[in-house]
Amino acid sequence: MPQSDTQNRKFILAERPRGEPDRNTLRLVTEDLPRPGRGQMLLRNEYLSLDPYMRGRMSDAPSYAAPVEIGGVMVGGTVSQVLRSDVTGFAEGDWVVAFGGWQDYALSDGSGVINMGKAPEHPSWALGVLGMPGLTAWAGLTQIGQPEAGETLVVAAASGPVGATVGQIGKILGCHVVGIAGGPKKCTHVVETLGFDACVDYKADGFPEALKAAVPDGIDIYFENVGGAVLDAVLPCLNPLARIPVCGLISQYNATSLPDGPDRLNFLMGQILRKRMTVRGFIVFNDFGHLYPEFASTVGAWVRQGRIHYREEVIDGLEQAPSAFIGLLRGEAFGKRVIRLAG
């Protein structure tokens, strides 16, 4: 269903999910097109980014960011066009990166909005390799992972927008790069298109053994965005002085209770001690937002030169967003999943 010129459709948070979000979690409502006031602009959202962190915003568990209120528009990054503007630096027809949310239109006072000009080449890439996921990959790898040539880098969710970028940057920096992904199709893509040295299928029988065989020199850096069984397989392979940037734990987001024991909390601490590891969590805009200009010029150049490939999965129609998001949490996305709103 295409966007209307007079109405705004938006997904509001109807109830907080217990476990996996379902069709009761979000509700599509329609309202009149909002009118921009003084110092505001009206944005038409062209692409909506779907990202695992959104699951956290649906919950009211303590977190680094405030939850979406019940009845509030679901938050999300968007690539949008400026329709009308009373904000300095933004004019009609400009393409912008904004937090426009899960809706057709949004008002903005320009805070946190990046202007891409009138004719960006791949506007939606600003939601992926050239945006938050790309910055997450580059900053987490370089600032926390601190890779050195010849080291072994293991990347979970290797066909996703963060993992794919981490691994390709790791190759550029001279690492031996092993991906972990779900299913043979993704694994083939990770090796053949993205150029990883190997990719291990976490859904296949014998996954821990296959991972071990793929890292004969152990693991120096593990880029963590999954947790769970993938982390379990990684732990015994970690080398002394391993670094683990932690930007996500997608396998855990829908969990409603802790898994059965034994309790391995102190076991993990013991591994960190004995292997003299560094484990560091980060939230990209909080911790590394100041590095955005360096990221944009460095990674932007690699993308332009074709040294970093980027795979996008475009799904048409705002109404598809909830099911596409549920699938994302299930590991069904293949590449960066975005919703195209214009239809």
Place this chain on the structure above:
Amino acid sequence: MPQSDTQNRKFILAERPRGEPDRNTLRLVTEDLPRPGRGQMLLRNEYLSLDPYMRGRMSDAPSYAAPVEIGGVMVGGTVSQVLRSDVTGFAEGDWVVAFGGWQDYALSDGSGVINMGKAPEHPSWALGVLGMPGLTAWAGLTQIGQPEAGETLVVAAASGPVGATVGQIGKILGCHVVGIAGGPKKCTHVVETLGFDACVDYKADGFPEALKAAVPDGIDIYFENVGGAVLDAVLPCLNPLARIPVCGLISQYNATSLPDGPDRLNFLMGQILRKRMTVRGFIVFNDFGHLYPEFASTVGAWVRQGRIHYREEVIDGLEQAPSAFIGLLRGEAFGKRVIRLAG
């Protein structure tokens, strides 16, 4: 029993302990005084350090250091005197810090031995505040903890040689310092003699609530050398961007199996992510040995100026070492526990 001039008593590892070491773990054997060969020196051990890491050396579980062999002399840091020397830089009568082991006499080729000269003021302190525990405290706090004035620092095992030093350095650097120790006597010492702002008794009822009340602004740095129930109480109080230097997990060293569930491994990873924490394990000589000169001058000056107090618990007689070590693991030591061999 004093040292003999002709015989060497030594504790050898008789069997690997399962759980807590007991009287079958180590065996005292007597042999003729060893004779130094070319390029060697004969040391008479005056003080033997007892340290929690020794429990790890009794095990053959994978670790950063090779285990003591069955039948081998139990390893340990010593303050010793040179009796005869064919090693450049060491002469009869010199006091040295060495890894002389759990025995009356030791041979050495000088590797890793530090010469303290003929008349050090407090020779045994080189096993504590001016030695490995002191370097552990200073380096772990400054290099990983990276304290800033006004931050809250929580120190486990606060009356021990590492914890006491961490907390006093934290005070010098302007932190709000809260110790955790076992029993009212130690807690009083930590506050009244060491000058911590507060100390919480982990053996008392309501310990987690008491800790929470003692850190009204949360915890920015937790210096971890205990694990277990102490860590459990600390976790909910940690602030965003908290740093956790991990130099030990004494509560876990005698564990023979993992505790019952639920499994909190991914819970801990989630805390690290959401709070953007840095958790880093370290082994002091591997990671920070190169900082020893800076440590010695900085912390040495604070000790001479009386800004750092040091409490030592001297136990006479090599034959007391096993029971003193078992007690150390039980938390019975009050201050740095050393064995005086000369008797």
